[in-house]
Amino acid sequence: MQAAATILHADLDAFYASVEQMLNPALRGRPIAVGGGVVLAASYEAKAFGVRGAMPGREARRLCPELIFVPGHFDAYRRLGDAALRILDDYTPLVERISIDEAFADLAGTTHLFGPPAAVAEAVRRRVRDEVGLPISIGVARTKHLAKIGSQVAKPDGLCVIEPARELQFLHALPVELMWGVGPATRARLAGLGVTTIGQLAATPGQSLEKLLGSAASEKLRALAFNTDPRAIEVGRRARSAGAQAALGRRPATAQVIRPTLRLLADRICSRLRARQLAGRTVTVRVRFADLRAVTHAVTLEAPVSATGIVTEIAEELVHQVLGAHPQEAVVSLLAISVSHLGSQNGLQLELPLGLAGEARRPGSRAGASRWRADSAMDAIRQRFGWNAIGYGSVVLEGPGSVPDGFRALAEKEL
């Protein structure tokens, strides 16, 4: 017996841009972009001109001369995204929030209360429109993946219900790039086999696919193509890593640039970790050179860390190792730090990891304790007066390419 279509995927349409158009009626029906130096989001009217997220502002203006840039109301995005997607909670406890503007819900256990999933989806769409003022598209299907494809097909402002009896017929006519996990590289590889539709993918022998994409990816794609995606809704997923990055334009690879940048990045990461009583064992840095080639370097410690000073020093040493291995590179265009292997941090961290290349990492007491006190003091001040009340100067990061703090905060996943 076939299960019914009870998974719902809800996706707010052109979310940031729709919020701006809701808040300011003069922007409705017009091509707008949130951002300035970089397009963070574009309205449907702007997308019609080819304007896309992550596009340099200048390029966007060239494509669409009437494009209106708006600075962005990031607090409103948070508030309205939550308000819209919390409506799902009224119909099921099984809600998996994917991002600020997207969520899955499983209605299997609550159809006796609220009726068929298609009716719930209509009710949710109506309520999001009436109570929040925003358009939202919804896909309903038997699996997460198909529901997600449904919401994409339904856009803008639509509903797409895929009943089990016609799911393969529906799916197989669509292009492969609508599948989760098929980006430009995979699409090009598949095209090399003559595969451009999901139906053609389904007809391709598993072995050829595996040779082309590896075992995990080909398994996943076949599960999607035959709609046997086994994933269940996961409530309350937490991040497995925390990171920060800064695009630098073109900067000399000197300590004067690298040290303050790494300190700022470590500060962002570590204050988030400490707020959750978390710490991480693995520190990874990423260095991007002038030609945009990037190199990563990582180290896994015996004990987890969350002190800003310690993470800064580790990152600095890793970056120096990268630069030492690439002596011809004199310019950096991006620095990033990520902390992973997260675990709960019990009590005071006394470790002082020095000498990553193999020297013993000894517990260092005095320096560790004073750093802990410095971090605690800073955390306390920020808790009272806000993040910007105190901190490490961000002078190095100012420039047209950088992105507002509010936008960064929205991208952070719950730790």
Add this chain to the structure above:
DNA sequence: TCTGGGGTCCTAGGACCC
């Protein structure tokens, strides 16, 4: 006109242990 920021997952190879 050279491309933001925060994440996830997978692969391949090497080290190390049993």
Add this chain to the structure above:
DNA sequence: TCTGGGGTCCTAGGACCC
């Protein structure tokens, strides 16, 4: 002495997503 196999952890890089 040689040979083999399996499992785990780590690192670097790639692809992808919002």
